[in-house]
């Protein structure tokens with residue numbers, strides 16, 4: 001009998017009611033639950049092998065993942081060959097390779113000791129490769145009904161049980177005294193929930209791998225050892241061929257966990273209290289800081305503006321008598337540059353393009369996090385996050401085009417053709433080329449993390465067909481709309497800029513300001529890195545949302561303060577300065593990724609390092625444009641505002 005699908009509404013409502021709180025954000029199950037009847041076949045799908053951290057090891061050893069059916073592993077294939085499962089774009093981009101498997105699981109039917117297929121023979125070369133993978137802690141990733149097969153872990157801080165996806169390929173001795181053992185037996189324990197009569201659902205999967213030389217097939221019947229003790233398990237000899245039979249047992253346990261909450265055990269937040277504390281800590285610091293900056297600025301500005309406007313009145317009065325007071329000369333600070341502050345920066349075209357792309361990234365990030373927070377990105381629809389990000393980025397091409405052409409008009413630019421064509425092309429092409437180059441490395445290694453060529457073509461297609469026209473439309477709208485008026489007129493002759501004090505030198509001031517937005521996101525960065533490099537499930541969108549808000553606030557406040565000092569020092573080159581000052585936090589993000597590498601990753605090959613550095617640089621670069629744009633627009637509003645409130649004749 002075919003499994004049938006029931007109404008998803010109760011599950012959705014259930015998810016809403018049983019939401020595990022802001023700490024992990026709740027989720028709506030992406031797919032409707034699949035119900036099975038007793039003895040229905042439940043398919044087991046296999047995904048790629050990924051490097052993982054293991055007890056006893058401090059570091060993750062590799063950055064590559066491998067296809068399950070690579071010949072050296074000798075895993076059993078379905079009779080008519082493995083078939084690819086259809087996956088979302090995001091899922092493919094993040095490396096998932098899901099295929100069918102020969103495991104036969106029947107709902108509610110316990111079975112012990114079944115062979116997956118006839119025995120396999122490991123040659124010496126394959127033995128060497130597989131032993132290396134075991135030493136590198138590779139994990140197998142299986143999916144049953146969309147749920148990853150996992151291992152049980154205990155959080156040492158509060159004794160809570162939780163599950164991590166994946167289970168090890170073999171058992172390695174971190175000290176290297178004992179040879180690596182290959183797991184050739186799997187005890188699959190599946191929790192199932194009875195939703196109603198004849199409707200059973202998979203709600204939890206644990207796999208306890210074991211190993212024994214004695215497991216074999218005799219006269220078409222599998223025989224398993226009494227205990228699958230890994231200590232006496234299968235050691236692949238690197239001198240002579242080794243015969244191995246893969247076996248498995250299936251146990252079905254009735255469970256009270258409902259379908260709607262089946263993901264909760266995977267979304268474990270380590271130490272939510274400490275997480276909360278550090279977040280509140282940084283939130284308080286950021287708010288105090290921003291408050292102080294605002295208070296100081298507003299006070300000083302009020303005084304400045306009052307003084308400037310008073311001087312004007314005094315001058316008006318005096319003009320009748322023909323006596324000019326020296327007060328004019330004493331006029332100092334940011335008012336002096338009123339005739340230059342709106343002078344277009346160098347390379348206005350390039351800056352406009354960056355700002356347009358930055359606005360596009362800003363919208364994409366904000367909307368993605370908001371969607372995730374509202375529960376639209378269910379962890380059960382794999383790769384949905386990636387897909388949503390790509391689609392949002394594509395659609396917001398319109399915003400990118402509009403912003404870049406509005407700003408370009410404001411800068412008085414006239415190379416419109418270049419602006420129209422470069423805005424949607426330069427940055428995506430740069431990102432894509434780096435991505436492509438890094439992929440060549442993965443291809444060269446024959447690892448499965450490489451994005452297939454067809455997927456690349458799809459990406460390029462989406463970009464040309466949707467993003468570029470939308471960007472053109474946005475640019476056109478920006479081009480047609482009116483000019484943004486400047487409150488003061490720009491003088492013909494540029495003013496000389498006095499030499500500034502030490503602390504206003506570009507590099508030190510950028511580094512000082514850049515550390516603050518970094519401080520706001522630093523708590524979350526560690527968890528995001530873990531989810532990228534350890535393939536852990538990231539589900540703390542509540543935290544991320546707060547952090548994103550804090551980051552925007554710090555970026556804006558600190559950049560505005562710095563630019564106020566800059567203008568007071570009579571330097572009116574604020575456009576590029578504000579962009580780079582806020583963007584400097586990307587330097588810290590990159591530095592942090594190096595620190596993370598030093599502390600948690602230990603790549604065995606230099607290609608792993610290149611891949612890691614490449615992706616870190618790419619992410620930092622994108623972060624630079626994002627924060628730079630926030631800094632620029634905050635300063636832009638600030639400058640328009642303060643020069644709008646003084647009287648200049």
Ligand SMILES: *[C@@H]1O[C@H](CO)[C@@H](O)[C@H](O)[C@H]1NC(C)=O
Pocket residue numbers: 108110251252253254
């Ligand atoms: C199957 O095995 C599990 C775990 O040992 C046990 O709890 C369950 O009752 C068994 N089911 C049947 C139908 O025997």
